[in-house]
Amino acid sequence: MRLTDFLPIFGWLKYYSRNDFHGDIFASAITAILLVPQGIAYALLAGIPPQLGLYASILPPMVYALFGTSKTLSVGPVSIAAVMIASALNAPEISALQQPVQSAVILAAETGVLMLIMALLRLGGLVNFISHPVLTGFTSGASILIVLSQLPPLLGLAKPLCVGSFSCYTNTVQTANTSTLLTGLGALLLLILFGKPLTGLLKKTLMKPAWITAISKCGPLLTVVLGAIAVNMFDLNNAHQVATVGHIPANLPELRFNAVDTAHWRHLLPYAALIALIAYVESVAIAKTIANIKGEKIQPNNELLGLGAANIASALSGGMAVAGGFSRTMVNFSAGARTQMAMLMAAVFVALAVMFFSPYFAAIPKSVLAAIILVAITPLIRLRNIVNTWRYDPSDGIAEVMTLLGVLVLGIEEGITLGIILTLVSYLRITSHPHIAVVGRIQGTEHYRNIKRHAVKTWEHLLLLRVDENLTFANVNFVEEFISDQLQRQPDTKHVVLIFASVSYIDSTALEVMESLSATLKSLHVTLHLSEAKGPVLDKLKKTDFLSHLQPGKVFFRTQDAVNELA
C-alpha cells in the first residue's frame, strides 16, 4: 500500500509541467463559467437555496482532485442528483419536517458516508448492478421529469403545469407571465444559437478547437449576464413579476455540521443510498469514457473514495450532494484540461465569484436558469435508444421501457428500484442455467468429452457429468434437475460421477442441495461420486460431513480412476 494508492494526486503532481498548466488554466476558466450558473440552477431544481449549489462547486471538486483517479472528471452539482434530491425532499415524511436545507445537507453527508463504506468493502464492482438499458431508461425518465418541472419557471406559470384535462391545462397556461416567457424563450434561443450554429460558424474561421469550445461554452454565462441586465434595466422583477434568484450570501461556506437527529437521518437513508448508487455509476461511466479516449485507467474503488470524500466535504461546507457531470466533464476535457489541477483552479474561480459577484446573482431571472437546464438536459432523453435496445434484445428493451415508465408513473426511486430488480431477475434467469455435459471417453485415450459433440464410449451403469461452472444457490437446482432427467433417460444407472475440474467454488446452499441429492440417489440405489475436485474445493468439503454422507460414494483424483473402478 503506497500513498499514491489513496491519493493519486501525488502520482501526477511531481511530473506536472508548464504545458499541463497552460491546458489546465484555460479549461478551468471555461468550467468555472459553466459551474456558477449550473450550481445555482441545479440547487433551484432540487428545491433548495442557490448557495447550496455554489458551495457544492467549491470544496467537493477540490477534495475529489486529491483522491480521484480521473484526470478530467468535473465533480459538482448535477441534474440527475438534483432531481433525486428534490424527490427526497418532497417525500411526505421529509417535507413534514420543513427543513429542506438541513435535509439536503444530511443527504450529501449520508451519500458520502455510504460511498466510503462501499469503498472500504471494496464494492467498486457494484457498478455492475445497473445495466446500461436500465441506466439509460432511468436517465431518460428523470430528464423528462426535469423538463416538465422547468416549464413553469420558463413560462412564468403561477402553478405547476396541469395535464389532467384540457380546461385545466389552458387555465394554467393562461397564468403565464409574458415578461418571464420572453426572457425564458430569449435565453433558450441564445443558448441554442451558441450550440451547433455558432461552433459550425467558428469552425469555418479555422480558429483553434480549444477556443471554439471556450467561446461556445460562454452561452450560459452570457444569457445569465444579459438576463440580469434586462431585469435591472426594465425593473422586470418588481414591475413585471419576473421571478429572480434573490439574495445569495456573499460569504464563503463555513465548515460545520450540527445536530444529529437520528430519525431525520434514518428517513433520508434510503434516498441517500439510491443517490450514492446513481451518482457513483454515472460518474464512473463518464470517467471511463474519457479515460478510454486518453488510454488512461479508472480505479472504481478510488472513485468511490474520491466521490465519497467530495460529498462529505459538500455536507461539511453546507452544500448539496455531488457527482461527476457529463456535459461539464466533456467541456473540461475538450477545453484542454490535462489534470485535476483544472478543477482545483475552477473551484477557486467559483469561490472568488461567490465572494465578489454574489450581489449580482440576485437579479438573474429563474426563467433563464430554466432555459439553461432545458438545454443541458434534453440530450439525456434518449428515446431512440429504446428502439435500438429492443431490436437487439427484447428483454433488455423491456427493462429500459419499464424503468423509464416506472420513473414517470411511480417516481424516481421506485423507477430505479424497479429497473434494478428487473435486471437482476433476468440475470438470474440467464445464469441459473449452468453449462453441464454428459461425457464419455474418446476411444484409445483417457480424455473425456461431451457425448453430443464427439464419438465417445459410454457405460450403461455409469453416468459421467462434467459441471462447467461454480455451484451456487442460483444454479444448483438446475444441476439437480439435470441429473434427475438424465437418470430417467438412462434408468440402469448405478453410479453418477460429477467431474468438478471447472468448479472452484461451491456455496453452502449448493452444498446442502448436493447432500440431499446424494441421499435421494441412495434411496434410488444410485451412488454419487466426485472426480477431479480442485484442492481448495476439497479442503472446504472436508470441513463438513458431506464426504461421510457421500459414502459409499467416493472422491476420485482422475475421472479415469472412477471409470476403472465403476465401469
Place this chain on the structure above:
Amino acid sequence: MRLTDFLPIFGWLKYYSRNDFHGDIFASAITAILLVPQGIAYALLAGIPPQLGLYASILPPMVYALFGTSKTLSVGPVSIAAVMIASALNAPEISALQQPVQSAVILAAETGVLMLIMALLRLGGLVNFISHPVLTGFTSGASILIVLSQLPPLLGLAKPLCVGSFSCYTNTVQTANTSTLLTGLGALLLLILFGKPLTGLLKKTLMKPAWITAISKCGPLLTVVLGAIAVNMFDLNNAHQVATVGHIPANLPELRFNAVDTAHWRHLLPYAALIALIAYVESVAIAKTIANIKGEKIQPNNELLGLGAANIASALSGGMAVAGGFSRTMVNFSAGARTQMAMLMAAVFVALAVMFFSPYFAAIPKSVLAAIILVAITPLIRLRNIVNTWRYDPSDGIAEVMTLLGVLVLGIEEGITLGIILTLVSYLRITSHPHIAVVGRIQGTEHYRNIKRHAVKTWEHLLLLRVDENLTFANVNFVEEFISDQLQRQPDTKHVVLIFASVSYIDSTALEVMESLSATLKSLHVTLHLSEAKGPVLDKLKKTDFLSHLQPGKVFFRTQDAVNELA
C-alpha cells in the same frame, strides 16, 4: 398443453385406489386435529380474530389440492406468514387505518395475485433468489420474534415483556397472572411429554408407526380440550382473569370480497410481495423435501399457481394468507397421506368443527395456544446452523447472521430484504469474474488451448482469447480489464481475436462495452476480431451496426482462419 398440466389432480385421481383412501382418511383426521388449534393460534399470532385462521384452513387446502404438484403439502395458516402479517398490520400507515381484518384479507388477496402473476411470467425460478443461509437466518430470526411475542400470553403479563432495564423487567414480570401461568406451563409440559418421551415409550410397545404419529400429534388437541375444561370448571376467565379465545362465529365463511380501496391496497403491496416470496420459497422447500423422499417431482410454476389460487380462495372466504407448513406436512406424510385427498378431507373436518364446535372454542385459554406455538416454533430456531455455515463459507455465514440480526433489530421485512441484497451482492461478486483464457495452438494440430496448461505456439502480434461464458452487464467489465492487462504484457500486439465458441448470449450492455472496446483498441492501433461465433449470436449482432464498427476487424468462422490471415 394438457389439462393435467394445470390441474394435476386429474392426473392421479383416476388411479386412486382403496389403499390410497385408507392412508388418506387416517392422515386427514390427524392433520385436521392439528389444523384447528394451529388455525386459531396463528390468527391470534397475526393479531386478528381466530376465525380468519380457521377459514384459511378450509377452502385454501381444497383449492391447492386441485392445482398443486405436491401430494402431501399441507397448505393453511403458518407461523412465519402469521408473524409477517402481524408486522404488516403494525406498520404505522396500516395500523392508522384501524381495519386489521380488512387488511389481513387484502394481504391474502395480494399474495395470491402476485403468485399468479409470477406463475404467468414463469418465475418459478425466483426460488433461486433466496439462498439457504439467508432463508435459515430469516426463519431463525422470525422464530425468535415469535417466541418473544408469546411470552406475555403464556405468562399472563399485563403488558409486553420489557427488557430495557432490570427494574422494568421485574415490574413487568410481576404483572404475571398465576392462573394463566399455570395453564400455560401445564400445556407446555403436556406438549413436551407428547413429543419424544411419549413416542419413545410407544415405540417400545411395537405399535404401528402411523398410530404412534397419530397419538403423539393429539397433544395440541388434548391440551386445548383440557384447557377449555379447566376454564369452565374453575371459572378461570371471570374469577381469575385468564384470557380466552372468546366468541367465534359458528357459520362457515361466506364467499365475498368488498371494497377496493386503492390506497389501502397500495400500502399493503410491499408486505404482500415479501409474504408471497417467503410463502412460496418455504412451501417449495417443504414440498421438495417430501418429493425427494418419495421420488416424486415438484413443478415450481404449478406450485405458484396452486399457492396463488389457495391465497385468493382464502381472501374470498375471509381468511388470512396461507402457505405450506413444515411440521403439519411432515405429520400428514408420516401419518400415511398418499395424495391431496387427505388435505381435502382434513378441510372438510375443519369445516365440520367450525360448524359444530365453535361455541366450545371460546373457552380455550390463550396461554395454551401460546404454548402450542412455542413448541411448534422452537425447532425452527437453528442457531447451530450459523456455526456450520460460517465454518464452511464465511461469506454465507455473514449473510445468515446479518439476516437474523436484521430481522431482530430492524424488523421482519427489513431483515429479509437485507438478506436478499447480501446474497445478490456476493453472487454478483462471484459471477462477475468469468472464465477467460489466453490460448495458443498445439503444435501440429488445429487445436487451441490455454497457454497456462499446455505447451502451445503463440504469436507476438496476435492475442487469442477464449471467453468461456455468456457476456452480460455483470461480467463484461472484467473481460475489458482482462484484455487491457494482456495488452500491457504483450505490447507488440496488433490483433486481438476473441474466440466465442462458448458464448451463446451477449446482452446489450456487453454489446455497448464491446463497441467502445473496439474503438479504444483502434486508437491504440490494435484491431479486434471475433472467431467461432455461434449462429444465433451472429444473427443478433447483424441486427446492430456492431460489425461495421468492428471493421477492419473481422468475424472468422474458425480460429485457424484467423491465425492463417493475421499471424
